[in-house]
Amino acid sequence: MNLTMPFFDRARVLVIGDVMLDRYWHGNTSRISPEAPVPVIKVSQSEERPGGAANVALNIAALGAAACLIGTIGDDDAGIVLQNRLKAASIHTDFQISRNKPTITKLRVISRHQQILRMDFEESFDARDSNEFARKAGLIMPQMDALVLSDYAKGSLQDCQALIAMARMRRIPVLVDPKGKDFSRYRGATLLTPNLQEFEQVVGGCDSEQQMVSKGSALMQELDLQALLVTRGEQGMTLLRPNQPELHLPARAREVFDVTGAGDTVIAVVAAVMASGQPLTEAVALANLAAGIAVGKLGTAAVSAPELRFALQGEQGSERGVVSEEQLLQAVEDARARGEKIVFTNGCFDIIHAGHVGYLEEARKLGHRLIVAINSDASVKRLKGEGRPINPVDRRMAVLAGLEAVDWVLYFEDDTPERLLRNLKPDVLVKGGDYREHQVVGGDIVKGYGGSVKVLSFIDSCSTTAIVNKIRQQ
Template sequence: MKLTMPRFDQAQVLVVGDVMLDRYWHGGTNRISPEAPVPVVKVSQVEDRPGGAANVALNIAALGAGASLSGIVGKDDEAEVLATRMQAAQVHCNFQQAESEPTITKLRVISRHQQLLRMDFEEAFSASAADGLSDKAKAMLPAMGALILSDYAKGALLDPQPLIQAAKALNIPVLVDPKGTDFSRYRGATLLTPNLHEFETIVGHCVNEQQLVAKGEQLMAEHDLQALLITRGEHGMTLLRPNEQELHLPARAREVFDVTGAGDTVISVLAASLAAGEPMPQAVALANLAAGIVVGKLGTAVISAPELRRAINNEQGSERGMLSLEQLQIALQDARAHGEKVVFTNGCFDILHPGHAGYLEQAKELGDRLVVAVNGDASITRLKGPGRPINPVESRMSLLSKLESVDWVIPFEEDTPEKLLEVLKPDILAKGGDYDKEGVVGWQIVEAYGGEVKVLSLFDSCSTTSIVEKVLEKNR
């Protein structure tokens, strides 16, 4: 699957849900309090960031998409701070003020990049406080390309059905970040994005992938959902759709620093991508990529358009080339997550000639990705005798990686690629020759796990050995 930067400038997304203010007190810690065994933090910096549904809207705006936000706030200074911050980020806000409840505020004490304490200032909003919010949001829907319901169970989305039905009538996708134990409240939504814990709270513990998929399909059928995206931490994400093959995406984070707000990033990129016209699988892949970036940041954070664009470019840059075994395993995991068929072939490729090029092109036509395993120098010497190889393995791999038909090149030091086949498990093992499949080294390994073995045609009767012999004859 090729990822490209969506036209976020053409997307409009409405976020409705529980808005809150995330407040951070930063300071140094050098001693323990004499009053109790707790650290003393000397506060030197106070930072306010929009959180909850407001952070979702910020993420959308940071991507360059149009973002609108509707939620409930109190009549207090925190509401003013939120409105100012959202206006500065060019998010159009339509807040409803509660008469007695405060703006939800979460205060975190941070020292040396570690969160020491969180204090919540909140009261769940009453039904009267939420009255009219749905009508305000429905009036904004016709101009939107997607609707996000950001539910933190604080009262803004006591009854999400009117909004879901209004959006469906306009063919606007509805994405829900759900809370609680009753997902029937979101019946008819386009996509739900529960984390694994939230999902298993509803359907029960899943002992394996098959059970997760089966229970997810049942959940979609029960609540008339078009898709279900289960975020699974270090195990990545799983996208389920009725009558479609499940899509597993591996986690992208190299280092997890803080998972605060990662769910907001996922649903933001998803909605903005769908509003920009991206298909669901591509939108999910982009969201997965963005989540891997945001968990490397401290606190509730957003991902900017340049950050996502850089990540996409890096992703595409690593789509091809010479890889180590560990890198190739990750690349193949990604390929399979995107439903791509992997073809594997191997050889010495000592002197690259037209026969090789034609054979590799034929191998690539069997699937989506072609892996070429190359014998190491010592291996070729054992197989071909003294004086071989003509070219060192680095040169041979470099040339192969430049062929359009070749995706990934990897060396192996053994005389056969059997160990690689056992680890990589390609869908198809391809070899060129005039023999049947029993003559292909490793065919039993591949067929044992359900793979295929293909014997391809020889091209131009070329061989490196015959080329070397002709050169030797001319020099005698």
């Protein structure tokens, strides 16, 4: 499957469901309490994150899509904190306030990256706490591209059928993260995303994939579903659609650190991708990649567009190598989002020799990513004269891309890299040879926006021109 990054800025997703606040207390433990056989945690850090349906909305916003959220919170400090966190993430909220029930809050105590204790502060909501949902949804639904119902069985989603009917009338896909043993309340949804345990609670145990597919197909027919996505932990996920072969996707996580919120990430990515106009199969494949990122983080954590794009590039083997200028601009933007320092160098690199290799290795040590921009064939001819380059541009780029120190290679038609420097804005501009800093072409551009210029020497006094002349003499 040839996956591409969607235009998430075109997507608008409405999330409705059980919102909550996740609190984390972090600290070290080195002794057992004298009062009871329990560890003593010395709390040194605390943090608060949106959870439940709020985490779904946060994941959607982190991808660059527009997220709107409807849910119920209490008239309390936790509700205020939750609203402020979501506002800071540019998520539009329209909460119904419960006057006699608290904002659902989960407190987790973490020591040495392990969850020691979880405490829940909650009371189940009833119909009175969500009787404004349909009205609120009706006001905003016409502007939406997808609807997500995030059900944590806390009572906020009392009338799923009214919300599903409202979306279907406008031909808006409805994605549901279900809970409970009765999925009939989600009848008519576009997609259900239960995990395997939730799925088996409804259809019964599945001793084989064939049985899972058979029972899933029957469930889709019974509930008038267009698709069913069963997330299966270390076994990946399986997409079922009526009268189509099942799609099995293997798990992508290299290391599972914490599965908290992974289901939120899956449905958020599927919704955002579908809302951007891409088909369900691509949405599920991208969600599978995102889930692999999510479980490598501690607690409820959103997966950003740069993280997803980086994982996609790694999957396709294009995270480094020969790139176009447009691809490089995006790659540099993503690298900066990860806090990486960008190093840039340029030259003809007609015949790669030991001096080049050592120079590029030293240049790479100045940052996290090294860009090598090379002159086009026409540009080399103008600079070096007739008979140059010896090697055409595609071969020069192929050799450079094969060096471990080099991340990205591209060529430019101009005689100088000044236009590239203005567009890419690298953190460090490196030049090799007997230059002084003020002589480096483009150095004034880089220094102008706060970057730095470094001059490195080629090792062993190597020179392409000298090598060419020696060959010609012999």
